[in-house]
Amino acid sequence: MNLGRHQERYCIIGNPVEHSLSPLIMNYLFHRYGLNAYYYKARVLENELGEAVQTLRGLRVKGFNVTMPHKKAILRYLSDLDDASYIIKAANTVKNVDGRLIGFNTDWVGVKRSLEFHGLNKIENAVIMGAGGAAAAALYALGQMSRGIIYIINRTYENAVGIKHEFRDLRAEIKPLLLSKENLREAIGDASLLINATPVGMGEWKSLVPPEFLKGEIYVMDMVYRPLKTKLLMDAEKAGATTIDGLWMLIIQAAEAFKIWTGIEPDILDLRRLVEANING
Ligand SMILES: NC(=O)c1ccc[n+]([C@@H]2O[C@H](COP(=O)([O-])OP(=O)(O)OC[C@H]3O[C@@H](n4cnc5c(N)ncnc54)[C@H](OP(=O)(O)O)[C@@H]3O)[C@@H](O)[C@H]2O)c1
DSSP, rough: OOOOTTTTEEEEESSSOOOOHHHHHHHHHHHHTTOEEEEEEEOOOOOGGHHHHHHHHHTSSSEEEEEOOOOGGGGOOSSSOHHHHHHHHOEEEEEEEEEEEEEEEHHHHHHHHHHHHHHOOOOSSSSOOOSSHHHHHHHHHHHHHHEEEEEEESSSSHHHHHHHHTTTSSSSSEEEOOOOOOHHHHHHTTTSSSEOOOTTTTTTTOOOSSSOOOOTTTEEEOOOOOOSHHHHHHHHTTTEEEEHHHHHHHHHHHHHHHHHHHHOOOOOHHHHHHHHHHHHO
8 A cells, every 4th residue: 555645545434334346446447547546445433424524634635435324424524515415415425625525426427327328318207216315316316317207115104205305396206105015016017217226135135026016118227236136136137127237326426426536537337347357256
């Protein structure tokens, strides 16, 4: 590790961060584009966030990523927010501009470009499962791509209603629903896109969606990327649907953060090869 005086510092803060793929991606990109910079990871507990931000300021880090559980809590420590992080009420990227910490949300870019990358530029009706930060990022993205109905299906109905109120200016109509088989069947039957924005399927062979609800004419995106092919995506593939795994979103949100910091737009397919080789090997 080169801690040279002129080396620029970046990092990710969160808990857990041990298995984060961000250091791999960012350090690869710094090397690839010949930048004298290094990206660290720092485990930060919930009650340590304020102190951690002070430390990062003191170290004059140029930028940092924020992951669970700090994406919402970080907002109060920032000098300014981009439109997306203001509306989504969560930031995952911070840029240090002469001591002013500016917050950005690049998760929504990860959703939008993942869909575009797979040929989906306009959407009629869509279903988002979940009503947390990742669902809010998906809703922000779909708000720019759909004028139809966006169903928010969630285990806690009140949280689905809450997200609808936060996004009341959207052109699309938001319909909050309680997570149930009946609601899933009806909403999926009416939609051309289904997004899983819950952790269900992460490290487990489970899916919220009965396989018989899936059909060939739908796009299915899972934000979970461990395993890369979740049960939901496997069932969708068997039904003939177009599937989009969570690694696309991860890579694209990271590429967007890199661009915010450096002005350089990385090659997404190059990053995909890098990360796939590392998670498989
Ligand atoms: N691929 C990527 O780049 C990327 C980026 C961001 C997030 N993600 C992933 O997206 C997922 C959600 O992240 P988040 O930040 O939105 O988390 P979050 O804010 O904690 O929200 C989690 C959501 O999932 C629901 N949920 C949790 N466990 C559930 C279960 N067993 N059954 C049904 N619903 C359940 C919660 O429902 P309640 O409201 O009832 O609690 C909530 O709506 C995580 O797996 C995360 O790793 C991936």
